[in-house]
Amino acid sequence: MNSTTNDRIEAVGGPAKSHRTSNHSLLSLFTGAGGLDLGFEAEGFRHLAAVEIDPWCVATLRQNRPSWKVLQGDARTYEPSSDLAPDVLLAGFPCQGFSLGGNRDVDDDRNLLFREVVRVARLTRPRTIIIENVLNLRTMNFPDTGRPFAEQIAEEFRQIGYSILYDVFRVSGYGVPQTRRRFVFIGFRGKPPSGYHFPLPDTETTIRSFLYELGQNTSIRLANHDPVWGFESAVHVETGQSFPSNEEIVPVRFSRTASDGHPVRSFDEPFPAVDTATVWGWAQGHVTAQRVIKDRTQEKYIRNPKADVTLWRISAPEAAVTANPPGTFRAT
Numbered sequence: 626m627n628s629t630t631n632d633r634i635e636a637v638g639g640p641a642k643s644h645r646t647s648n649h650s651l652l653s654l655f656t657g658a659g660g661l662d663l664g665f666e667a668e669g670f671r672h673l674a675a676v677e678i679d680p681w682c683v684a685t686l687r688q689n690r691p692s693w694k695v696l697q698g699d700a701r702t703y704e705p706s707s708d709l710a711p712d713v714l715l716a717g718f719p720c721q722g723f724s725l726g727g728n729r730d731v732d733d734d735r736n737l738l739f740r741e742v743v744r745v746a747r748l749t750r751p752r753t754i755i756i757e758n759v760l761n762l763r764t765m766n767f768p769d770t771g772r773p774f775a776e777q778i779a780e781e782f783r784q785i786g787y788s789i790l791y792d793v794f795r796v797s798g799y800g801v802p803q804t805r806r807r808f809v810f811i812g813f814r815g816k817p818p819s820g821y822h823f824p825l826p827d828t829e830t831t832i833r834s835f836l837y838e839l840g841q842n843t844s845i846r847l848a849n850h851d852p853v854w855g856f857e858s859a860v861h862v863e864t865g866q867s868f869p870s871n872e873e874i875v876p877v878r879f880s881r882t883a884s885d886g887h888p889v890r891s892f893d894e895p896f897p898a899v900d901t902a903t904v905w906g907w908a909q910g911h912v913t914a915q916r917v918i919k920d921r922t923q924e925k926y927i928r929n930p931k932a933d934v935t936l937w938r939i940s941a942p943e944a945a946v947t948a949n950p951p952g953t954f955r956a957t
Contacts, residue, residue: 647671652711652749654700654718654742659686661715661757662693673711676703700741705749714751716742723761723774731768739778746812747785754782754812760793762808778810787812790823797895798826802835805898832876833892840874840892840907868910877908888914 647669653662656675666672674694677683683697696703700718718741722733730736739756746754756778767777779789791810796803811823839845861879876896878888886897889912899905 649712650710651713651715652705652709652745652751653715654703654745655716655738656686656695657682657717659690659693661717661755665713665715670713673709674705676700700738700745703741703745705745709749711749711751712753714742714746714749714754715756716754717757718742720759723765724759729761729765731765736774739774740781743781743785746782746787750814752814754787754810756810756812758808758810760806760808763793775808775810782810782812787814788817790817792823794823795826797829799824800827800830802830802832802895803898804895830895831893832890832896836876837892840876864911866911872909872911874907874909875912877906877912877914879904879906 648671649669650671650673651662651665652673653659653675656662656677657679659675662672662675672690672693674696675686676696676698677686678697678699680697683695686693686695716739718738719735721728722730722736742754742756762775762778763773765774766772767774770777772780775791779791782789789810789812791808793806793808795806797805809823813821839847875892876890878890878897889908890896896905
């Protein structure tokens with residue numbers, strides 16, 4: 626099961642940065658770009674195999690982690706060897722059928738892929754199973770039983786001998802500078818260890834130590850992050866005002882203008898959840914934002930003519946753009 630793409634993916638993960646050693650091992654399904662795996666690698670876990678269907682993800686994993694055994698293929702056809710005995714089984718099965726960012730379709734075939742994790746767990750008997758997914762597993766019901774998907778998943782693992790705990794985690798309490806929330810299952814073969822509990826959140830992680838220097842030091846050159854001033858969009862107005870050249874450059878959201886809070890963000894807060902529909906950038910020069918009412922009978926890009934939400938509109942003297950995040954503006 627080799628990669629079908631010959632395109633070179635630029636390494637972004639860097640070398641392994643394990644600060645501990647461990648005799649424990651892991652197997653991952655629906656590996657994606659390897660985020661779950663990297664966390665366990667950092668704790669010294671030995672990587673046995675990663676199963677992923679997407680050729681770009683596979684190419685990225687092989688580029689960044691040539692020592693890993695990366696298997697390209699459908700998890701439904703994956704058959705682990707009889708002697709494979711991982712301590713931990715990781716899985717981030719597809720969320721599109723559950724997510725508000727997707728179709729939220731109870732009949733999406735991908736909603737049943739959690740059963741491949743159950744199947745592989747039955748075959749390999751890992752000591753621990755960890756699954757990550759979206760919040761809507763709590764609210765969408767499994768068609769055959771009427772249970773929430775979260776409880777259905779837990780029950781199917783219980784039937785093969787695992788104790789299942791699950792909860793929602795706001796990641797800004799765990800070292801990630803986002804308000805994003807994730808649903809996490811952890812299963813133990815048999816009973817959980819005595820006294821085990823989920824980690825408690827720490828103080829909220831802000832974006833200052835991650836992004837402040839990148840925003841203020843315009844001499845920093847990073848691929849896809851060099852601002853090109855002159856950006857135009859439907860959600861900001863150029864005012865032509867002057868401003869002090871040493872005014873702080875701030876991060877701004879240029880899309881999803883009806884949600885996610887104020888679009889001009891403070892460095893002393895976490896970001897709201899960032900996804901493929903969100904355009905972020907930098908701004909400088911008396912940057913303000915206010916709520917406005919959109920004319921849903923005349924204006925462009927109306928998805929729901931009956932909605933009555935107000936939208937954010939941003940005001941600044943002049944605009945600019947970077948490739949990623951692809952929106953910045955600045956006064957002259």
